[in-house]
Amino acid sequence: MAVRIRMMLAIFAFLGFLAQASAEEGFSMNFQNADIRAVIEFVAKTTGKRFLIDNRVRGNVSIIASSPLSKDEVYDVFLSILEVNGYAAVPAGPVIKIVPRAEAKQKTVPVVRANRDENDALVTSVIRLKFADAQQVVAIIRPLVSPNSHVVAYPRGNMVLITDSAANIARIQQIIALLDRKEATGVRLFALKHASADKVAALLGRLYPAKTAPGGLKAIAHQPGNMLVVVASPQTLNEVAELIRKLDRMPATETGRLHVRYLKHAKAEEVAKALTSLLAARPAKGKPGIVAGEVKVVADPATNALLITADPSDMRAVDRIIDKLDIPRRQVLIEALIVEVRGNIAEQLGIEWRAAGDFTQPGRRAFGGTVFPSQTGVSINTVATNPLSASGAVIGVVNGTITFAGQTFLNL
Numbered sequence: 001m002a003v004r005i006r007m008m009l010a011i012f013a014f015l016g017f018l019a020q021a022s023a024e025e026g027f028s029m030n031f032q033n034a035d036i037r038a039v040i041e042f043v044a045k046t047t048g049k050r051f052l053i054d055n056r057v058r059g060n061v062s063i064i065a066s067s068p069l070s071k072d073e074v075y076d077v078f079l080s081i082l083e084v085n086g087y088a089a090v091p092a093g094p095v096i097k098i099v100p101r102a103e104a105k106q107k108t109v110p111v112v113r114a115n116r117d118e119n120d121a122l123v124t125s126v127i128r129l130k131f132a133d134a135q136q137v138v139a140i141i142r143p144l145v146s147p148n149s150h151v152v153a154y155p156r157g158n159m160v161l162i163t164d165s166a167a168n169i170a171r172i173q174q175i176i177a178l179l180d181r182k183e184a185t186g187v188r189l190f191a192l193k194h195a196s197a198d199k200v201a202a203l204l205g206r207l208y209p210a211k212t213a214p215g216g217l218k219a220i221a222h223q224p225g226n227m228l229v230v231v232a233s234p235q236t237l238n239e240v241a242e243l244i245r246k247l248d249r250m251p252a253t254e255t256g257r258l259h260v261r262y263l264k265h266a267k268a269e270e271v272a273k274a275l276t277s278l279l280a281a282r283p284a285k286g287k288p289g290i291v292a293g294e295v296k297v298v299a300d301p302a303t304n305a306l307l308i309t310a311d312p313s314d315m316r317a318v319d320r321i322i323d324k325l326d327i328p329r330r331q332v333l334i335e336a337l338i339v340e341v342r343g344n345i346a347e348q349l350g351i352e353w354r355a356a357g358d359f360t361q362p363g364r365r366a367f368g369g370t371v372f373p374s375q376t377g378v379s380i381n382t383v384a385t386n387p388l389s390a391s392g393a394v395i396g397v398v399n400g401t402i403t404f405a406g407q408t409f410l411n412l
Helices: 002-019 037-045 071-084 133-146 166-179 197-207 232-246 268-281 313-327 341-346 380-385
Strands: 033-036 052-053 059-065 089-091 094-098 122-128 150-155 160-167 186-191 218-222 227-234 258-261 296-300 307-311 353-355 364-371 392-399 401-404 407-410
Touching: 033 037, 033 341, 037 059, 037 071, 037 166, 059 071, 071 089, 089 122, 122 166, 133 150, 133 160, 133 166, 133 232, 160 166, 186 232, 197 218, 197 227, 197 232, 227 232, 268 296, 268 307, 268 313, 307 313, 341 364
Parallel strands: 052 094
Antiparallel strands: 033 059, 089 094, 122 160, 150 160, 186 227, 218 227, 258 307, 296 307, 353 364, 364 392, 401 407
């Protein structure tokens, strides 16, 4: 322990001696397996900068400089030492933080547009491309960026954001300058799932005229397959891709363009005929039509429904027309009462009576009465076993009986 303390004191004494060298002669930086914290102490005294060292900053470094260095050169060499050992210097107000390089990109790293210094200071640079595609450029330069650095594309602005050493960013900027040429026109193929390629191509032609779109834009619909080919500059391609993504969506209805409308009052055949005739009529010159796209209407008499094929925007206009046609019609209500009357029922309303004596005794005897036969054919005569079984009113005189061929009859 005592030996280590004596060695540290000797190093600090040596560093102090070096720091006292004149600015005209420069500073000598020759270290052999020196503690990195001792080197940071030397740079702090030489440059007058204040450092805040992370507890994880450890290790030994070796530096060989054949000639004296200025203050700025000392600091540039110090930044290279940190970069080689996986650390970075991040300015934070009056001090400079020394932290692991993997975390430095999440700190307050300076942001520069045009990189003038080519040292190993960790900076973030924003590079705007004019012609090349930012995503394609990032794929090319990603292998050139150190593992602890960061590079990402911003498609909407066609920009590249890089967090790396200033020297490496300067080298990448030179490469990007060679890639970002006017002839860097891109071609992209879009396979549409819901939107019509022909309609999207026509829309893009109106939104991006050849005179206004940088580098021009060509949109070609390819059928079959419902595919769209777009030729434009990378920045315009990124905008078009976002627009197509928003346009190529499933319609709001579950059945797509097919709609079923059930009628309550009107007849489906009549409404279908009226709609077909109305929608087939051409609008006057300079005036918009009732619908923008093609609409087909078919009647289903069995369910009194209309089968309509139309875009959701056109379907709203068709629904309004159907609402005005499907209204209750004027009607006349006639009520009739059918009554059935039978005469035999009325005949049963009355009194059955009879008067008679013993017909088997000799002498004249009078008889009479009324009989109403029942609907089943059974009358009161049958029940009483009266020989007078005639129906209706009966009046007569019986004078005993007579016998003929062995049969006895009343003598009426």
